[in-house]
Amino acid sequence: MNPSDADEDKEKLPGKCDSCGAVFTVWVLADGSIRPVSPENSCACEEGILRTVDKSDIFDNNE
Numbered sequence: 001m002n003p004s005d006a007d008e009d010k011e012k013l014p015g016k017c018d019s020c021g022a023v024f025t026v027w028v029l030a031d032g033s034i035r036p037v038s039p040e041n042s043c044a045c046e047e048g049i050l051r052t053v054d055k056s057d058i059f060d061n062n063e
């Protein structure tokens with residue numbers, strides 16, 4: 001019962017909703033599906049189009 005085992009099949013990454021442009025942290029599951037880490041920390045879309053983004057896609061204002 002090692003709690004860390006549960007995290008091996010998912011990865012926390014920066015994500016974005018292509019429907020509204022909101023940026024928030026998502027889980028990428030082993031099957032490739034993307035879920036908001038928290039429903040309260042996502043966007044208001046009922047059927048958001050979620051994808052992962054590179055940090056440079058989010059914080060690209062410095063260059």
Ligand SMILES: [Zn+2]
Nearest residue numbers: 017020043045
């Ligand atoms: Zn959205």
